[in-house]
Amino acid sequence: MSLLSALAMILVGAGGLAVVTTREPTRQALVAGLFGILLGILFFILQAPDVALSEVVVGAVALPLMLLLTLAKVRGGSR
C-alpha cells in the first residue's frame, strides 16, 4: 500500500466518522457531500476512475442536494 492510498484511506475513515458524529441534519448533508469527494479521491488513487466519477457525481452532488431539499420541505411544513 503506497503512502498516498494509506493517507486517502485514513481520510475516508475520518470522513465517515465525521458524518456519523455530526448530529445537525443540514450540516450532516454537507459533511456527507465532502465524504463523497474523499471516497471519490480514494477510488481514483486505487485506479478506479469510472467508479470515482460515479461516486463524486452521486455522493457529492445528488445525495446532499436531495437531503437539503427534503430538509427544507420538512422544516417549511412544520412552521
Added chain:
Amino acid sequence: MTTRVRQLVFFLGALGLAALVVSAFVRLPHFGSGFSIDGAQLGALSVPQRHITDVVTAINFDYRGVDTMGEEFIFFAAVAAVGLVLRPQPDEVVRAEVDAASGRWVPPTSDAVRVLGLALVGPTILFGLYIVAHGHLTPGGGFQGGVVLATGVLLVYLAGEYEHLHGLYPEQAIKVGESVGAAGYVAIGLVGLIWGTAFLDNIGPLGTIGRLNSAGLVPLIDVAVGVEVAAGFVLLLTAFLRQAIVLRVREGEQ
C-alpha cells in the same frame, strides 16, 4: 429477561462475531495482491475484440450489457416512484412563500454566486456531453455524464430563481426523453436479434481503436443511457424543488 442476562447474551454474540470477523480478515489476500482471471481476460480482450479502450465500459455495456439494462430500469423505476410519491396532493396549493416576519431583510443571492453559476453552466454541460460521448474511450459513460448534464440545470437554479429554471425547459419533453432513453437501450439490444445473433450483441462496425466513432453499438448505448439519466435526474430535481419551494399545505389543514 433481566438486563444482566441480556448483556451476557450480547457479550457471547459479540464474541462469536469478533472471532468470525478476525478469522475472515486473516484469510484476506494482501492489499493489491488480488488476482482475478476474469479481470485479466477482459483487460486483455476488450481492446482487440471490441475496440473499447475503457475496460469498465466494455464490461458494463458490452460483456454484461443485459445487467446494465436492468440497472437502468432500476433507475427508471426509482424516478417514476419519486414522481408518484411527490405528486401534488389535493391539500397542497401552489403559492408563493409567505414571510412570517415581514419587513425583515433577506440577503439576496450574491453577485459572485450568480456570475460563477451562470458562467459554469456552459462548461458543465459541455463536460457532461464529453463524458457521455467518450464513454468507450476514457473513464465515464452514460450514467456519469448524464448526472453531470443534470448538474448544469441545477446550476441555473443556484444562480437564479426557481421561476427561471421552471421556464427554461419543457417538462413534458424531458419526461418523453427519459422514456425514449430507456427504450433506446432495449431497441439497440433488439438490433442484435433482428440481425440474427443475440440480444445486445455488439454487431456495429468496430472502427479504428481510439476514435470517437468506434466500438460498434457501445457509444449509442452510452448516448441512450446519458439521455435517460440526465432526464431522470432533472425530473427528480424538479420534483424535489417543487416540493421544497412551490407547494404549501393549504392553511388550516396542517
